[in-house]
Amino acid sequence: MIKLEPATMTKAIERAKAIRPRVRVIDADARIYSVTGSRGDAYTVRFAVANGLKLAECDCRAGKAGMMCFHVAAAAQVNVMTQSMLRQTASAPVAPLAPRIVRRIERGHNGAKIVAVYCDGWAI
Numbered sequence: 651m652i653k654l655e656p657a658t659m660t661k662a663i664e665r666a667k668a669i670r671p672r673v674r675v676i677d678a679d680a681r682i683y684s685v686t687g688s689r690g691d692a693y694t695v696r697f698a699v700a701n702g703l704k705l706a707e708c709d710c711r712a713g714k715a716g717m718m719c720f721h722v723a724a725a726a727q728v729n730v731m732t733q734s735m736l737r738q739t740a741s742a743p744v745a746p747l748a749p750r751i752v753r754r755i756e757r758g759h760n761g762a763k764i765v766a767v768y769c770d771g772w773a774i
């Protein structure tokens with residue numbers, strides 16, 4: 651397992667930004683991701699929390715040696731987004747959003763000022 655620490659992650663994040671690997675969500679609840687490497691090879695990254703420590707696991711050579719790799723860094727960013735989306739979905743209100751009414755002054759075809767009213771982007 652690799653400990654997720656800002657100090658060790660900075661370089662890996664830089665590499666991930668340069669290489670831009672593709673990250674696929676395999677199981678959002680179990681936090682398992684598939685990251686495509688620089689040569690099109692895919693590695694599996696898993697995240698876990700143990701004793702308050704954020705841990706990651708990658709099945710590439712560096713990851714197996716317990717080193718931080720850019721697969722973990724790339725998947726970590728997707729993991730943060732995915733987990734916050736899961737929380738939002740769980741706590742999302744059931745009621746639909748209220749329609750958005752927008753009034754604005756526009757010029758009519760004859761140059762006269764008119765008040766246009768939009769509801770959710772539709773002129774009414």
Ligand SMILES: [Zn+2]
Nearest residue numbers: 708710719721
């Ligand atoms: Zn890796």
